[in-house]
Amino acid sequence: MTLIMVVDDDQDLGEMLGIVLNGAGYEVDLVSRGDQVMELFTAQNPDLVLLDVMLPGIDGVEVCKLIREKSMVPIVMLTAKGDTQDVVAGLEAGADDYMVKPFNPSELVARIKVRLRRNSADVTSALRIGNIEIDQIAHSIVREGQSVPLTRLEFDLLVALAKEPGRVFTREALLSEVWGYRPATDTRLVNVHIQRLRSKVEADPENPKIILTVRGVGYKAGVPGSAE
Amino acid sequence: MFQRWRRSLVLRVTFTIVALSMIIIWLIGSALFNQISAGIFKEKLNISVADATSTARSTQLQLSIAQYQDRATVKMIINEILAVPSVSGSTAGREIALFPFPGNSSSVNYRGTSNLMSATSVTEEFRAKTRVSKGAIWERTDLKYLGGKVEKAIVVGNVLQIPNAGKYELYVLFSLTQQNATLTLIGQALWLTGLILSLLLGLISWLVLRQLIAPIRDAARIAEEVTAGDLDQRMDIRGEDEIARLGYAFNEMAVTLKQQISRLENLSRLQQRFVSDVTHELRTPLTTMRMASQVLYSAKENFEPAVARSAELLASQIDRFEALLNDLLEVSRFDAEAAVMEIKAVDIVALVREAIDYVHPSQERIINLNVPSGEILIDVDPRRIQRILRNLLTNAIDHREEKSIDITIAQTESDLAIGVRDYGIGFNNKDRSSLFERFWRADPSRARVRGGTGLGLSIALEDTKLHQGKLEAWGLPGKGAHFVLTLPKFAGGTISSTPIQVIPRGEF
Structure with missing residues (x-):
């Protein structure tokens, strides 16, 4: 089963994300502190990371850099400030995509699907x-x-x-x-x-x-x- | 020159000082001159009257002695008198005239004048006065010579009794040429002194004023720089005089100003930061709520009708809440002057069609679109223009009262206008100025048709201002409303024409 790691300091939002993603058929790992991410990441080896920008411990952008040092896993940032430098900073730190709060849950699921899809098209030609x-x-x-x-x-x-x-x-x-x-x-x-x-x-x-x-x-x- | 005059205090004050001192010097000089000339004249007059009187007396004495002698002696005495004045020496300019009384019918006539003096030098009026006077009298006169020369003079008249020849008038004239020359000299000296004094005064006041004005000029320059925003400029302070006090006061003021400004800046930054933070903080719980309501909404088939309807209402209210939050965030950006424009060349006709599709996807028939054919490219931030159009359209649809809506696009060389006209409830003149206020509602008791955020028109106006454009409104109760958005076509331009009049044709 596909494992998604959700990193958000807001417990309720984390839980809600868990409900929605479980409903869409994913397994969810919740992390609420930035400095706990790497430990769990190494242990669980998730298929995708949903990462809030504002985190206690280490902020989301730093977490993103740490993950990228180890892994090429898809990272989707969650941000409350769609217009600020946060977005660019997150993308430059290695995030693949971002979602601005409050997002539509069905759109979130659609984005996650795109990020997880295997390139199963014609692979014949080099x-x-x-x-x-x-x-x-x-x-x-x-x-x-x-x-x-x-x-x-x-x-x-x-x-x-x-x-x-x-x-x-x-x-x-x-x-x-x-x-x-x-x-x-x-x-x-x-x-x-x-x-x-x-x-x-x-x-x-x-x-x-x-x-x-x-x-x-x-x-x-x-x-x-x-x-x- | 006039400009310099108006701008330079030194020039004006110097001129005033010179002008005033000239007037004073002229007054004093004139008084002095009059005094001197009166004195000189009086002196000359005294001498002249004394001279003439003694001449008359001695002549009368000689004649009285000679009355017992023959006519030749008398004639000799008279000739002597007439011959005495010479053209040089101390008696220069002293002339004598002897006239018989009119009606003197004596056979001998001793009439005569000295040195070719014209007899008209003595006026008839004076002669008449002399004849009736008891003693010497005098008058100013013009001393005329037969050669045409005229000099100012004093004439002193006496009556002479010539033996055997009746009464004669004896006139002694004293030329004032010398006195006049002296006075002219004195006058010239006075004039010159006055002129030099005035110029010196001007020079002195110019120098003093420059000294005085230099620190004031510095103060003005520094004040200008402070006004231009450089709050760290301070005046140099030297000494403890009034100028130094001005400097102290000025610097004090600049410090206070700087403190006040930074205090206000801080306050408004805190305020904006607070609004922005609140808005952002609301987003996380809103995300949770939205996801929760979405989960409920997608499962509503399994609920009882009341619960299902509640799930629907919850979902739609969360959408509305989010719209309000976005509008608030936008407003806080405008207040912080942090709104960023992303200008692109876009087809405004397509943008209008897009806005119509968004606001009113199903029943396009209620909207009449009156646009020029082809595309019109203008430089705008499409997201903002789209938002303005959506706001105007939503507004028109909310208030149309089941009547149609006309949308017009018109352009001139430099500007483009979009008019949104509805024929619904309209608004009265009193409300026109309040239309664009935040959270303003035309009629609080009226049910909200679509539940807009109340910030739409206010944001539309701010977006318009960012584009250097104009958003006008016209309305009459029962006749509908007309909103006209006018934009410069090219980035950085300003509006110079009116493609669409805000007052519809046939209305006023």
Whole structure:
């Protein structure tokens, strides 16, 4: 059964989240303090983490960084301040997505489903983007003979770009493709994750060869084998 | 020049001092001059009258002695008198005239004047007076020579009894040329002194004023800088004079001002922070409530009708509560001046259609859309404009009283306007100014149709202001209402025209 770790200092909200997620068929682990997360995380090894930003002990952004040091597990941040730096800070710390309180429970479940879905589409062809080889079966990428760890979201983002090498993706298109959103939501998600992905796969993130920016439109994949 | 005059206190005060001192110097100088000239004249007059009297007496004496002698002697005496005045020396400008009384029918005539003096130098009036006077009399006159030369003079008249020739008038004229020259010299000296004095006074006052005004200028400059927001500016204080006291007072004021401002800033920051924190803190329990109500709502088929209805009401009220919370948060952002604009070029026609779909998805037939064909791109924050439109549309639908709603889009070169007109209950003139107030309701006793938050129009107005736009309202009870949103088409522009008049055609 899929295990979701819910980190929130509000006991009632945690319990309610437990009820809703149990109803949707997930198992739930509740943690109420930021400094208890890592211990439980190592013990339980959850499939997804729902993380509140404001936490006693260590705050959510720090917790997010700690988890990312160990694991590529999908992280969804819960925040009460959708408009502040919290969102960007959380995304830069490695969160895949965020939900602004008060959220609709059915939307939360839908987002969690997208984050947990296995990329079960056609995995026949080996994909290449720039000098990166993507192994869709092993869910890993190889750059210059070395394996590079990616979060599932980063992997999905890279695959989406690599599958259609000629296509220019708008930020809205990437949002609906990778995050499963209706278009015209928050494009900061895309910007932050492209930056993170570039820092992992590009030789020189300032001068990207693999994920190219198309000014005023969006992003596209670099030509296979052209880099360096 | 006029500008400088108005701006410079030094210039104005210096000018005033010079002007006033000139007037005073002129008055004093004139008085002095009059005094001196009167003195000089009096002196000359005394001498002249004495001279003329003694001349008359000695002549009369000589003539009295000569009366027993022959005519030639008399003639000689008279010629002597007439010849005495010379053109140089101490008697210069002393002339003598001898006229017989009119009606003197003596056969000999001793009439004569000295040195080619014109007989008209002595006026007829004076001669008449002389004839009846007992002793010497005098008058000012013009001393005329036959050559045309004219000099100011004093004339002294006496009566002379010439033996065997009857009564004669003896006139001695004393030229005032010398005295006038002296007076002219004195006058010139006075003028020059006055002028130099005035200029010196001007110079002195200019120097003194500059010294006085320099610290005031500094104060003005520093006050300007403080006004411009640099509250750390202070005046230099030297000594303990009045200027230093001004400096102390000014610096004191700047310190107090700074304290007050930071106190108020702190207060308002605390206040805004409080509103923002409260709003945020409410979000977590609201999330729990929402999830709980959603769980109940999705299970409502299994409940009794009353409980099921309660679950429905709970769900819808939680939505309303959330809307209110979002509006409050938005208002607190406006109050904190923390609202951020995200400007994009968007098609306003599509935006209007989107807003209509959102507010009124099912029955589009109640809304008549009157828009130009094609798309109109304008630079706006689409989220905010969408919110304004939704608020205006919700408002119109709430108050339409089952009548249709007209939406108009019109544009000029620089501006674009969207009009939302309903024909419902409208509002009276008194309420127009209150429309945009927070939580204001047209009629408290009236049932709320849709339960808006009461912040909609107030937020719409703030959003409009962020766009440098204009949101106007017109309404008449029973005739409906007309709201017009006017926006500059390009980012950073301001409204310069009126694409839609807020007062509908045919109304007033």
